[in-house]
Amino acid sequence: MDSFEGYPDKWLGKSPDIFARDDLPLFRVQAVVLRNGPDEMGRASMIQVRSSHALLEGSDSALLTRSASAGHGVMSDKSNKVGLGARIKGTLRGWGMTFIYVVLANLLAPREKPWGFKTLALKRHRLRLLANKLGVRQRSLMFALVTHALNGEGEQRHMSKKVIGAAYTMLDGKRHDADDDFFRVRALEAKFEVIDDFVAYARKIDDTIDKIEKKDITKFxxxxxxxxxxxxxxxxxxPFLPGKRFWRFNGGVHVVLTLVPPHRTYGPMTHGMMEPIYCGAWHPAANICTFCPGREYVTLNFTMETRHIANVDKIEALLAKVEAMDIAPGRKAIAEDDSV
Known part of the structure; x- marks a missing residue:
């Protein structure tokens, strides 16, 4: 190729070819190489790894970036027992929700919608400074930037005029015996009240996350x-259940916000690799933004309805606008570890 212009976005898609052949593993690796050698930034090639989500999680991708084994082993902790009452209640709720979702999905799931893919790379230092200025967690700031920009302002809201239904993920080391033996990730639900003033909105999201995570997340x-x-x-x-329509039913969730572990290159597998590093996932029912932190950059990886993709460019403009504000102090900056 002559240049990397338009990449990695030109590469992104739903990847149905991964499942086309039974004699090949559920991943593919592609590369593009510049015809005339490294560009002005020193980049000579670009590599893309695509995989079934059943095979690879964001945490696995982070491990591979550090040249570490991504083998899961048994992820549950049999020594950390969940109470019998909580287990029975969770099991009954799980079976009940499964039945309800399968029925509702096959009745109410929307038709397939036009889908788009887009990426954005932001300097981590910008986000760190602004989060400290606002007195919020960096991930709260990132959640606020994405949802505020994509939802829009005034009467024309793209998600909701009152409350944005969100699902977000986190990694929690407190495993228990009721955990899935493969998945590392934790899924949580949140409701973000729509507020026009961005500073108030970001702080409200931070308060919402704080309340959610102070509760026992084991139940969900x-x-x-x-x-x-x-x-x-x-x-x-x-075998005909839950059916294809099931996977297009999102249960009222407007957006999924996924934060993967830091992708920091180390070791022989990623020797010579340069940031930014991108990591995302596609699901037929979910508007997803995956946040992938590195040493220098955080990349935002969008797989969404095309009507939302058009607003991704507003995120960096919103960030610059808030950076230029004279924000009155009043909240103590929240200490975070370096993994965001």
Whole structure:
């Protein structure tokens, strides 16, 4: 190729070819190489790894970036017992939610919508400085930038005029015996009240996250794991269930905000690799933004309805606008570890 202009976005898609052949593993690796050698930034080639999400999580990608083994082993902790009552309640809720979702999905799932893919790379230092200025977590700031910009202002809201339904993920080292033996990630639900003033909005999101994570997150995760198990069993009994429409049903969630572990290059596998590093996922029912922090950059990786993709460019403009504001202090900056 003559240049990297338009990449990695030109590469991005739904990747149905991964499942086209049974004799190949569920991943593909591609590369592009500049015809005339390294560019002005020293980049000579670009590599893309595509995989089934059942094979690779964001945490696995982070491990591979550090030349570490991504083998999961058994992820549950059998020594950390979940109470019998919580387990029974979670299992019943999981089976109940599975039944409800399968029925509702096959009745109410929307048709396939036009889908788009886009990436954005931001300097980590910019986000760190602004988060400290606002007195919020860096991830709260990132969640606020994305949802505020994509939702729009005034009467023409693209997600909701009152409350944005969000699902977000985190990695939690406190495993228990009811955990899934493969998935590392934790899924949480949040409702973000729509506020026009960005400073107030970002701080409200930070307060919302704080309240959610001070509660016992085991309850929701036990239910989710029960749903996974119920869906597998249902499919074994009736292979036509849950059906294709099920995967297009999002249950009222406007956006999924996924934060993967830091992708920091180390070791022989990524020797010579340069930032920014991109990492994302596509799902037929979810407008997803995956945040991938590195040493110098955080990349935002969007797989969304095309009507939202058009607003991704507003994120950096919003960031610059808030950076230029004279923000009155009043909140103590929240200490975070370096993994955001």
């Amino acid at each position: 995760q036990v239910m989710m794991n029960s749903m996974f198990k119920a869906l597998r069993n249902l499919n074994r009994i009736a």
